[in-house]
Amino acid sequence: MSYFKNLITKFIMMMQKRPGLLAVFAFCSGVASYVLVERKESFSQIIAILLLVSWIWLIVDNWLRDKVEQRFGVAVSPNFMRFALQMVQQESLFFALPFFLAVTSWNHPQAIFTSLIILCAFISVVDPLYYRKLAKHSIFFTVFHNFALFVVILVTLPILLNLTTSQSLGVALITAIIFTLPSLGNLMPNARWWRFPLLVLLLCILSAGLWQLRSWVPPAALRLTDITLSHQVDVEQRKPVGSIKQLDTYSLHELGLYSWTAVKAPRGLNEKVFHVWLLNNNVVDRIALNITGGREQGYRAWTHKVNFPANSVGKWQVQVVTESGQLIGLTKFTVTQ
Known part of the structure; x- marks a missing residue:
């Protein structure tokens, strides 16, 4: 003692x-x-x-x-x-x-x-x-x-x-x-x-x-390891084909855009996140995505957006957010005439 x-x-x-x-x-x-x-x-x-x-x-x-x-x-x-x-x-x-x-x-x-x-x-x-x-x-x-x-x-x-x-x-x-x-x-x-x-x-x-x-409030349990915009995704390899930061309205409306993300989360955690598309800081679309934790490189998944406003010229953002609206990460791109 x-x-x-x-x-x-x-x-x-x-x-x-x-x-x-x-x-x-x-x-x-x-x-x-x-x-x-x-x-x-x-x-x-x-x-x-x-x-x-x-x-x-x-x-x-x-x-x-x-x-x-x-x-x-x-x-x-x-x-x-x-x-x-x-x-x-x-x-x-x-x-x-x-x-x-x-x-x-x-x-x-x-x-x-x-x-x-x-x-x-x-x-x-x-x-x-x-x-x-x-x-x-x-x-x-x-x-x-x-x-x-x-x-x-x-x-x-x-x-x-x-x-x-x-x-x-x-x-x-x-x-x-x-x-x-x-x-x-x-x-x-x-x-x-x-x-x-x-x-x-x-x-x-x-x-x-x-x-x-x-x-x-940052989501302490989640981390965005990668986010990429592309016209195509290699489904077998689960990775995007190319990366886009600027495109014209014709390509945008004809091909659409894939938003590919990799989100790290603790093993056993299942979380619903959203890809929020913004044009000039105005929300245009909100697409749900379910992720599962525990993967070393992050849970790799994507959404495909094909419906865009007629006037799509401007500065765009794709934000990855939780159900409560906490930002995990984002990427930006520009659409020209």
């Missing part, structure tokens, strides 16, 4: 002396999990479970504090629990970051969401910003806490439960609020009673707003 007591004590002291070490470890584990998740390796699932368990641990921190003292003889102070909260938030943000960096379209509002994760991860590492600026403002700190929880749930649900991107987003928004509620007493220890319902209302409004802006 004394061995475990010494081990826990050493871990606590090491993390307090080298808080940046955890951020490096969390980021590396996120990279490793991102690589392994497509094969549904147990390593990535174990890390996902540990992250979720760590949040549950924080929810029952008062009970845990007494049990640790009884079991190991280690008195866990409130200051340590505040450090533990910072540690779990830091671990969650840095773990999720590689997933979002890999799928973000930086010429899209998705860049704002991923940049926000980067900013929050940076704040979680810098103690003067975290304790002297953020932690002193209970409302901002609670929103920060809720956001870190939302981000990690959004990543872990597809890994553990094979939920679709749309399902994961909805469940993550609701679960983050529910899991934040038991922590409000610790996050706002001396707040007046009316602040709690007001803060819950604020979190609900922010979640509803994020749902309305869900196209800004």
Whole structure:
């Protein structure tokens, strides 16, 4: 028993002396999990479970504090629990970051969401910003806490439960609020009673707003490895014949266009995506496509569009989006007279 007591004590002291070490470890584990998740390796699932368990641990921190003292003889102070909260938030943000960096379209509002994760991860590492600026403002700190929880749930649900991107987003928004509620007493220890319902209302409004802006949230479980436009597809080889970035209206109407895509997804995940055709930023068509996860090169499939507007001249886009409207990737082409 004394061995475990010494081990826990050493871990606590090491993390307090080298808080940046955890951020490096969390980021590396996120990279490793991102690589392994497509094969549904147990390593990535174990890390996902540990992250979720760590949040549950924080929810029952008062009970845990007494049990640790009884079991190991280690008195866990409130200051340590505040450090533990910072540690779990830091671990969650840095773990999720590689997933979002890999799928973000930086010429899209998705860049704002991923940049926000980067900013929050940076704040979680810098103690003067975290304790002297953020932690002193209970409302901002609670929103920060809720956001870190939302981000990690959004990543872990597809890994553990094979939920679709749309399902994961909805469940993550609701679960983050529910899991934040038991922590409000610790996050706002001396707040007046009316602040709690007001803060819950604020979190609900922010979640509803994020749902309305869900196209800004990168689909962490999916990644577009290739998208090509062509007049033909080699069905046996399951690949496009040629690539088109510009064509005239005659070729467009006579031959139509194939939109060929390869989308990587975790093994066991079945997802419906859409090819959305836009002319001068106006939606012209929306074609459904079912994909299956687990393929090393991504699930290769295509749609064939033959019906185009009479006046098709202009700048076109083909966007690959989820059922909830989250952008996976896109390609552009131009139609001339």
